[in-house]
Amino acid sequence: MRKLNIRWLGSLPYSEALILQKGLKESVSKEYNPYDYLLLLEHNNVITIGRTGDPKNILLDSEQLEKKGIEFFETDRGGDVTFHGKGQLIGYPIIRLEDPKKVIPFVRSLETTIIETLKSFNIDSFSKEDDTGVWTSEGKIASIGIKVSKWTTYHGFSLNIFDNLDGFNLINPCGNEDEKIAAVQTFNKEVSFDDVVKKVNEIFPVVYGYQDTDVQMSQFTPTQLKKQKTHEIDEMVDRGVFQKNKNIIPITIKGLLPDEPQRPEWMKVKANLGKDYRDLKNLISEKKLNTVCEEASCPNIYECWSMGTATFMIMGDTCTRACGFCDVNTGKPCDLDDLEPLRVAESVQTMGLTHAVVTSVNRDDLSDGGSNFFAETITEIKRVNPETSVEVLIPDFKGDKSSIDNIIRANPEVLNHNLETVPRLQREIRTAASYGRSLSLLQYAKDSAFLGKTKTGLIVGMGEEFDEVIAVLEDLSQINVDIVTIGQYLRPTAKHRPIHRYVEKEEFSKYKSIGESLGIPHIESGPLVRSSYHAKDSFASV
């Protein structure tokens, strides 16, 4: 009996979710893979059509759709045309059926899951003998479209929760002109999105007979949590009218915020301001470069700099995002400096690096997210130092494929994109990022022409549990990430997120041994590990 990993990913665009599904499908379809997956999420406005579908059932042309901000995808699932949008729960079960005879029963069980979920909210619904989906007295409430490849399922179901899904007016749902659309809130305004997700989490494993289930939930957005509002004050709370002033600097006692643990002995590093350190410091300032070592107040700066390695941070020292754990400045960023790639390349040469690590601030202000500049830096390092391998630590580029393609074309040896934390804490810690998007990015690199290794990093001690970290390692093993770093969170200033706990060394060792037993080729795990710590050795070992 395999284990079912349920992941509520929050909002994720259709194309990114599809990349992730296909990646997971490849892993799940393997004979000895112990995991099946159920991805639960919400899409932005998108119309999709199955291969057997008739484009005539879309009532607008592509131009009109674009104007309305609706994406359109021809997709490889069964079924005709459907609409996905805010207020609709999407479920993608990625399950190895093994036996062809389980294909249709799988679909029937999906209907049963939805019918039972609705029943728990006192909504009567039914399936039809001659059609697939779930209907109520008020109309169709859930659609199903499945693809089976290598006897493993992907695509799935959509269940309408909010009753304002206007997008259905733009299509003949599933090719049926007369189809009326219903939603959970057509029947019961009190049921919110998260109520439905939690119910599906309970019922799906029962219907499909899973004994062993692991649920990891991203946080819900205010709209997903919102029940039908009756008072104006609820709206005001949602808009943050009563929010506390975030500019107040909290008081620390002996450097500790209230409830913060004492810093243990093993977290203390020795300052080493020897000649090698000073030489490197001079080189960095002479070349007018930034390093993440300094900007992010890395505790390993003495160790790394004394050994002559550093991680360059390009495109300025000011980031367009304000993540709760990171010490890099937030604000309006500077203009790009055309000569910076060359100066980085020359510094790599001066330092004699065989493995250069480059990262950047987030540049959400630039249309390409700074990806072209990033790519140019890689190219320049390789031109000046043909023997040097290049590792890049990149932002998510808001999921933009062409930006990621820019990086991949420059052919770095290692593509690192940090997850930072477990799904539950993503929204608190990485304001503008998402767990699903980051997994999708790492999977996308694996799918494309990228020849190098993928890498990601986690910071622990921010409030996550041991099991949550293991769940992340399971997910990473399923999308074939090559290198993972795990290190202790240190609070840069009193304005940053408090330290929840100091993770013991034994726990770090466990992460490494469990993660590697799941098939991740290399895990660097320890209190002082940062994403580019021992980058050269990690790369050499995979």
Add this chain to the structure above:
Amino acid sequence: MGEIVKMPQLGETVTEGTILRWLVSVGDVVKEDDPILEISTDKVDTEVPSPFAGEVTALLVEEGETVEVGVSLMELGGDGNSTSEKPKEEAEVVKENMSEKIPEVKIETTETSTQFTNNRDQKLSPIVRKLAKENNINLSQVSGTGKDNRITRKDIEKILDSGEVVKPQEKEVKNEISEPINSEEPKKATSGNIPRLRKRIAENMILSKQTSAHVMTSVEVDFENIATLRNKVKSEFKQKEGFSLTFLPFISVATTNALREYPVVNSSFDLENNVHEYHDFINLGIAVDLNREGLLVGTIKDSDSFNLRGLARKITEVSKQLRGKEYGLEDVTGSTFTISNNGSFNSFITSPIINQPNVAILSTESIKKKPVVIESADGSDSIAIRNTGVLSLTWDHRVFDGSTALLFLNSIKDQLENHTWSEDLN
């Protein structure tokens, strides 16, 4: 000779499906598990993987055609690097995979819900039972037109259309949670459920245990000199070759030399036919783990013609080929001696099973730092930290005796500890 791919059954009650599109055309060479066509049923598009490797010789149905379960869809020729050896076995697999037997097997499977207890003995699909129950049709009064006079859905619908019973306006809501797909009871393992590679491995393992008289002998080797050299050249080597320099190539070179010194270890022994064959070539077999989905032995032809760097390249190339399933029969047969690198999974000592028709197999174990007593030239002892590891040899006591096994092992040990390896890298 050709193999036939048939329309699979996608559920107990499913009798047909529509060919959505072909993913291969005549003349294409497909591997086992390559997707060959897509079938559309209900709202499911299903890719059908090829049950065996071969060249597509004929497509027997058109796209858009709706065909019944069991209908022949495609003909495969026996070429195309088929990984299977016995056509007989394949024919069996067809039968099992394609579920031809389904109509005959018992019915208490996934969809048979307990609410329809009457007529349980009859072979009826759940839909038929359900329709009959909803419309109060006495099944014993219905004459079936299906196979073996089974009552089909059409038979019921005919009765309903004839107006003999009143059809309710709306269908009953499915109330019960249907029986899980992944049933709780342990899965019954039928021969069809064992992957073909696993089956072959199982057969080979048992055959070997029944053939040879296995004995395991091991020596401990001091790898310090090699570890030092390796650390020195590691990054440059990786930079230049694109892969890491491991201990395995060193051991392989030493083994090749030892095989030349003790040719009996590089022989084949056929007691039944009274033949003992000494090979005048050395083909090292390297056991490659297919990411835990099985094990194959890749053959490095004429291993003694390579130097250290060449052998390192060859080993990397062969394991890549095997893992990528891009190998032919000649890449996995014809080895004269096998090395199994269990050290990469952190082993201490392993007693491997001989790869027939070899007469011995070497297992390389993990190399770890250990305190070792070193005797200096003047006879004084000191404790040093050295990289050490075990080499285990399973050998066939029918063919030679312990003295040969140990002389052979010690020849490898001596080379690993005392040879000046740095010259071999140039």
